[in-house]
Amino acid sequence: MRIDLHIHTRPKSPCSAIDPAALLGAAARAGLDGICLTEHQNRWSPEEMEGLLREREIRVFQGNEITTNQGDILVFGYDRDIKGVVPIQDLRNEVQAVGGLMIAAHPFRGFLLFGITQLQMDVEQASRRAVFQYVDGLEVHNCKVTDPENDMARRVAERLGLRALAGSDAHRLDEVGRCVTILEKEVRTEAEPIEELRAGRFTVENRR
Ligand SMILES: [Zn+2]
Numbered sequence: 187m188r189i190d191l192h193i194h195t196r197p198k199s200p201c202s203a204i205d206p207a208a209l210l211g212a213a214a215r216a217g218l219d220g221i222c223l224t225e226h227q228n229r230w231s232p233e234e235m236e237g238l239l240r241e242r243e244i245r246v247f248q249g250n251e252i253t254t255n256q257g258d259i260l261v262f263g264y265d266r267d268i269k270g271v272v273p274i275q276d277l278r279n280e281v282q283a284v285g286g287l288m289i290a291a292h293p294f295r296g297f298l299l300f301g302i303t304q305l306q307m308d309v310e311q312a313s314r315r316a317v318f319q320y321v322d323g324l325e326v327h328n329c330k331v332t333d334p335e336n337d338m339a340r341r342v343a344e345r346l347g348l349r350a351l352a353g354s355d356a357h358r359l360d361e362v363g364r365c366v367t368i369l370e371k372e373v374r375t376e377a378e379p380i381e382e383l384r385a386g387r388f389t390v391e392n393r394r
């Protein structure tokens with residue numbers, strides 16, 4: 187099952203240009219079976235989700251992208267509507283208590299700008315970033331960052347034995363489905379994809 191785990195729509199994520207009404211059509215055209223809405227510190231109400239779900243062939247899940255003192259974290263299976271910057275340790279405790287998953291979003295975004303090569307940061311140094319102590323995995327394909335930044339994330343995930351996920355971080359319709367997580371089995375409930383991701387029963391693809 188092909189799913190894009192990282193999508194922003196407007197107005198819930200003001201930085202996004204994606205009209206939710208056009209999202210499912212774009213997802214189908216991109217060959218996706220499912221999408222996960224990850225607005226910035228914002229959630230869809232059950233009624234709003236119901237409205238979106240009228241078109242049933244694409245399954246729609248909901249996560250959240252939460253700003254922490256250690257960067258942006260995608261959270262799945264944790265439905266508190268959080269505003270403001272959160273200490274990552276507090277978020278970790280709460281998410282673990284409800285059996286959710288925490289994924290470091292674009293963990294090396296902007297690092298090339300500051301110069302991974304100039305700073306000579308190697309995988310070992312990169313792996314020591316505090317954020318990685320608090321997450322279950324990281325995005326190794328994110329369409330908003332450069333290839334070397336994604337590559338560094340992939341190498342860090344390998345080194346630390348963390349799950350390596352993909353999500354487009356789509357803010358425009360044409361970005362939907364560029365980075366895909368492919369689950370081995372079909373999932374329906376909100377809990378199932380989390381189970382599958384936790385068990386590592388998935389592969390990733392970057393179609394950028
Ligand atoms: Zn954004």
Ligand SMILES: [Zn+2]
Pocket residue numbers: 192194224251291355
């Ligand atoms: Zn995002």
